[in-house]
Amino acid sequence: MFEPRRQHPVAAVTGALRSLREMLIPLIIVLFVGTGSDSQIINLSIAMAFIAFLFIGGVVRWYRFTYRVEDDELRIEHGLMVRKKKYIPKDRIQVIDVRSGIIQRMFGLVSLTVQTAGDNRSGAEINALTKEDAAQIKELLNGERQQPATPADGISSGPGTGLEATEPQPDEAWVLNPRHLIIAATTAGSFGIALSIIGTIFSQVQQTIDEEEMAEYMERFILSAGQFWVTIILGLVIAAWLLSFFGTLIRFYNFRLTKQKQGLIVQSGLFEQKTLSIPFHRIQAVRVVEGILRQPFGYATVYLESAGYGDEAGNQSTIIAPLIKKRDLQHFIAQMLPEFDVSAGAVKPPKRSRFRFVFRSVRPILLFLVVPALIFLDLAWYPLLLLPFGIWLGIRRYLDLTAGIFDHTVVIRSRALALTTAIIRKHRIQSADLVANPFQRRLDLASFTATVASGNSGHSFTAQDLDVTTAGEFFHWAAPGNHIPDIETEETFVPGFAGKIPGVPAG
Amino acid sequence: MRPEPREHIHPKAITAWRINAAFSLMFYLTMLIVYLFFVFTEDFPMWPAWLGILFVLMTALFDIAIIPELRWRKWRYTVAESEIDLMRGVFIIKRTLIPVNRIQHVDTRQGPILRYFGLSSVTISTAATVHEIPALDDETADTVRNHISKLARTAREDV
Numbered sequence: 001m002f003e004p005r006r007q008h009p010v011a012a013v014t015g016a017l018r019s020l021r022e023m024l025i026p027l028i029i030v031l032f033v034g035t036g037s038d039s040q041i042i043n044l045s046i047a048m049a050f051i052a053f054l055f056i057g058g059v060v061r062w063y064r065f066t067y068r069v070e071d072d073e074l075r076i077e078h079g080l081m082v083r084k085k086k087y088i089p090k091d092r093i094q095v096i097d098v099r100s101g102i103i104q105r106m107f108g109l110v111s112l113t114v115q116t117a118g119d120n121r122s123g124a125e126i127n128a129l130t131k132e133d134a135a136q137i138k139e140l141l142n143g144e145r146q147q148p149a150t151p152a153d154g155i156s157s158g159p160g161t162g163l164e165a166t167e168p169q170p171d172e173a174w175v176l177n178p179r180h181l182i183i184a185a186t187t188a189g190s191f192g193i194a195l196s197i198i199g200t201i202f203s204q205v206q207q208t209i210d211e212e213e214m215a216e217y218m219e220r221f222i223l224s225a226g227q228f229w230v231t232i233i234l235g236l237v238i239a240a241w242l243l244s245f246f247g248t249l250i251r252f253y254n255f256r257l258t259k260q261k262q263g264l265i266v267q268s269g270l271f272e273q274k275t276l277s278i279p280f281h282r283i284q285a286v287r288v289v290e291g292i293l294r295q296p297f298g299y300a301t302v303y304l305e306s307a308g309y310g311d312e313a314g315n316q317s318t319i320i321a322p323l324i325k326k327r328d329l330q331h332f333i334a335q336m337l338p339e340f341d342v343s344a345g346a347v348k349p350p351k352r353s354r355f356r357f358v359f360r361s362v363r364p365i366l367l368f369l370v371v372p373a374l375i376f377l378d379l380a381w382y383p384l385l386l387l388p389f390g391i392w393l394g395i396r397r398y399l400d401l402t403a404g405i406f407d408h409t410v411v412i413r414s415r416a417l418a419l420t421t422a423i424i425r426k427h428r429i430q431s432a433d434l435v436a437n438p439f440q441r442r443l444d445l446a447s448f449t450a451t452v453a454s455g456n457s458g459h460s461f462t463a464q465d466l467d468v469t470t471a472g473e474f475f476h477w478a479a480p481g482n483h484i485p486d487i488e489t490e491e492t493f494v495p496g497f498a499g500k501i502p503g504v505p506a507g
Numbered sequence: 508m509r510p511e512p513r514e515h516i517h518p519k520a521i522t523a524w525r526i527n528a529a530f531s532l533m534f535y536l537t538m539l540i541v542y543l544f545f546v547f548t549e550d551f552p553m554w555p556a557w558l559g560i561l562f563v564l565m566t567a568l569f570d571i572a573i574i575p576e577l578r579w580r581k582w583r584y585t586v587a588e589s590e591i592d593l594m595r596g597v598f599i600i601k602r603t604l605i606p607v608n609r610i611q612h613v614d615t616r617q618g619p620i621l622r623y624f625g626l627s628s629v630t631i632s633t634a635a636t637v638h639e640i641p642a643l644d645d646e647t648a649d650t651v652r653n654h655i656s657k658l659a660r661t662a663r664e665d666v
Contacts, residue, residue, distance in 0.1 A: 307634055430609045430635040434602040441600070451635050458635025469508060476509035480589040480606045 004066035004077070010107050011065070011128035016058030023054065067126050069140040074114060076124050086124055090141050092116045094282050094307050098134050099274040110134045114141075142262055142279070174332065176255035176268075176322055184301075184323035185248040187293040252322045259336050264304075266320060278318060282306045284428045284452040285459070286340045287317065288329065290419040298326045302333075305454040317454060333423075340423045342411070346404030352443050353465035357401075358394030360464075365390045393417075403448065403463035405477055405485050410450060412461045422461040428452050432478035434471055446471040450478065511602075512585035512592040519624045520582075520642030521575045526620050528570035535563050584640050586651055588658065591631060593638060609633045610659040615648045631655065 020027075027047055057080060065078040072090040077083065097113040104110055112126045112134045126137075176184070253270035263279035287303040294300065302321035324332060334341040349357070369383035393415075402413040410429075413421040433449040440446055448471045449462040463474070473485040539559045545551040577597045585592040591610075593603040611634055615627040627648035629640040643651060 427606075427608075429606065430633040431606075431638065432604045434604075435599060437599040453634035458633075472508040475602065475604060478604050478606075479509070480608065 004068045004075075005129075005133065006066055007062060007126060008107065008109050008128040008130065009062065010103065010109065012055075012058045012062035014058075014103055014127060015061050016055045019054050019057065020051065023050070027051075067129075067137075069137055072141075074124065074137065074141060076126070088114060088116060088124060093141055095276065095278060096138050096141060097274075097276050098138070099269075099272060101272050104128060105273075112137060138277070142277075172259040172335070174257040174321065174336065176252055180299075180323045181249065181252055181255070183297075183299065184252060185245045187291060187299070188244045188248040248322075252319075255322055257320050257336065264320060264336060266318060276318065278304060278306050283337070284454060285422055285424045285461075286333070286337060287423075287459075288421040290326070292417050294323070295419060299323050300326055300329060302329070305452055305459050307453040307455075317459070339425065340409070342406040342409045342423065345406070346402045346411070347466065347470050349398060349401050349463075349465045350445070350467050353445050354395070354398050356439070356443075356445070356465050357398035358391055361394035361397060362387060362390040401463060401465075403466065403474065405474065410474065410477070412450065412463050414461070414463065420461075422450075424450055424452055424461065426478065427480075429478050430458060432475055434475040436468065440465065440468075444468045448474040509592075509602075509604075512583040512594050514584050514586075516579065516582050516584070516640065516642045517624075517626055517644050517647070518579065519626060519644075521579045523620050523624050523626060523642060524575035524578065525571050528566070528575070532563065532566055532571065535559070535566065539563060582641070586654060586658075591638075591655065593640065603638060605631060605633060605636075605638060607655065607658045610655060613652045613655045613659070615652050617645075629655075 027050060061078070061080050064080065064083070065076070067074065067076045069075070074088045074090075074093070076086045076088075078086075093114055093116055095115040097115065098110050099113075100110045107128070108131070109128045110131055112129060113123065114125075115123045126134075129137075250270045252268050254273075255268040256266075258265040258267070260277075263277055263282070266274075266276045266278070268274060283304055283306050285305040287305060288300050289303060290300045300321075300323075301319060302324060303317040304320050305317050320336070321332060330341065365383065365386050369386060373383045397415045400413060400415040400419055402411070404411045408426040410424050410426065411421065412424070413419065429450050430453055431451050433451075434446055435449065436446040444467065445465045446468045447462055447464045448466060449460050451458045451460045453459075463471070466474070477483045477485045539556065542551065542559060543556055546553055546556055574597060578595070581595055581597055581600065583592075583594045589607050591605040591607065593605075595601060611632050613632070614630045616630060617627045621627060621642060624642075625645050626642045627645050628642060629648050629651050631638045631640075640651070
């Protein structure tokens with residue numbers, strides 16, 4: 001595709017509507033508050049001129065926006081006043097995302113987004129183009145593909161359509177069945193705010209919450225003694241649950257994961273069908289998360305960390321299985337991501353580190369709940385009731401922590417509130433850390449961390465309080481070269497979750 | 508167990524860190540003096556000033572007298588063929604390993620204090636993390652930077 005092309009003319013309209021949406025407030029002010037002139041006609045005509053101007057702008061923008069693929073680059077030229085050229089080399093492209101919103105679907109069009117590593121601004125979006133064009137662009141930019149251009153587009157308007165190019169075998173596709181969709185929606189968001197309050201306080205691993213929010217949550221929690229607050233919180237929890245229920249339903253409706261030669265294709269969505277293709281060579285790590293509500297029923301969620309891609313919600317990982325039975329997991333991973341299907345000789349933290357795990361879980365309760373409650377609220381001893389929970393969580397964390405190395409793959413399983421198993425290929429590790437504070441040194445313990453690229457930044461996985469020699473072996477293994485770790489493994493476990501098989505020799 | 512990295516950073520780093528700490532100390536001192544002014548003219552309570560004095564003394568003792576030397580002694584690095592090894596930390600000892608083929612770019616930078624001593628710090632960025640070797644003399648910093656970037660180019664792969 002060497003000659004520059006324009007988008008479908010409908011882009012002019014959607015572009016104008018978009019800027020109209022941005023300018024809505026000034027427009028309303030002009031219409032209802034007035035410009036200082038008393039005459040309604042003048043106000044109205046100003047508003048009309050304004051809208052006309054936006055539409056002309058939309059048309060000019062559409063006219064100026066051209067795209068083409070040339071010299072292995074996606075070249076976009078655009079700009080209303082200032083003409084901009086954006087050239088994105090094929091090698092820099094991490095993910096090509098094709099989706100269709102309501103307006104696009106009315107005209108049988110799609111939008112195509114290209115994501116690159118690092119900066120968000122270095123990506124590009126083509127708003128309205130035909131499916132064929134999108135498929136062709138994908139084809140041209142998708143690297144090593146040798147076959148002649150075939151319409152291998154990723155949009156499915158019915159089951160299986162659009163994927164004829166590499167006709168998937170039945171076992172190369174994975175579909176979320178409706179029953180599991182309902183279960184996923186029901187258990188999504190960990191029962192909304194109620195558990196996320198506890199979750200945020202307890203999870204030290206995911207420090208995504210800022211202090212202000214924390215204070216806000218805490219306030220709610222402590223004040224919940226009053227009937228009034230109990231009602232409010234209950235209302236909030238129900239509202240949050242409903243929101244997450246329908247949100248999940250809409251997001252994962254018709255979820256389908258397809259394996260192709262180059263990578264995985266994820267399709268889902270009720271109102272907006274979203275298609276995402278992740279080339280195998282961009283996959284950085286696989287993460288299996290068993291939420292606290294899902295674990296008892298034997299369900300898990302599978303995430304992929306891939307460089308340069310984060311969805312609009314700011315999540316930096318892609319869900320490739322919203323809900324899956326744990327016993328199906330190994331089969332799933334073996335099928336979709338065979339190189340992540342490993343069994344590892346694994347180690348556990350030594351007994352002497354048990355107290356540290358419990359202490360770490362209890363500390364935030366003491367610091368953020370018990371002490372402030374005792375100081376600011378008279379006789380507020382009830383946060384103490386959380387202490388047994390903290391102790392239980394600490395023991396759970398101690399028991400659950402497992403780390404293993406199999407050839408060129410490291411597996412780290414740890415618990416914040418949910419149990420997370422990360423499978424990381426060695427050559428994807430961006431940096432490895434070995435950390436020991438004075439208390440750990442006293443007990444000959446150290447923590448090992450592996451960081452992989454994820455979205456625009458990184459995702460770290462830590463095995464805390466391992467024996468210092470073991471942690472050192474993990475650290476040494478992370479260096480390029482062929483270091484076989486010299487660790488005495490206690491048991492073998494299969495990250496694909498056939499379960500733990502004690503007594504089987506490692507490797 | 509992996510052998511510890513060998514190279515020290517430049518000893519002048521100690522003085523540079525001390526001067527840096529002294530500057531922040533001066534800032535705290537100014538605040539303290541302003542507050543003391545209010546204590547004597549406006550009847551502000553004295554106890555926050557005592558806390559402030561304690562804080563300033565502790566800062567002087569730790570950040571200027573004790574920590575820089577210890578920090579320098581603990582800081583080690585090695586630039587090897589296929590990986591970079593860092594080790595630092597006075598209380599919490601942290602070792603970091605960066606595979607060379609994961610490195611995206613290497614920079615050297617120099618603030619006013621470091622410039623006065625003819626020192627530079629080297630910043631190593633991967634797709635996920637940023638690491639810093641804090642104080643090398645300009646020549647070593649340039650060598651290290653060029654060396655790493657040459658290694659990184661030959662080992663270049665995907666992200």
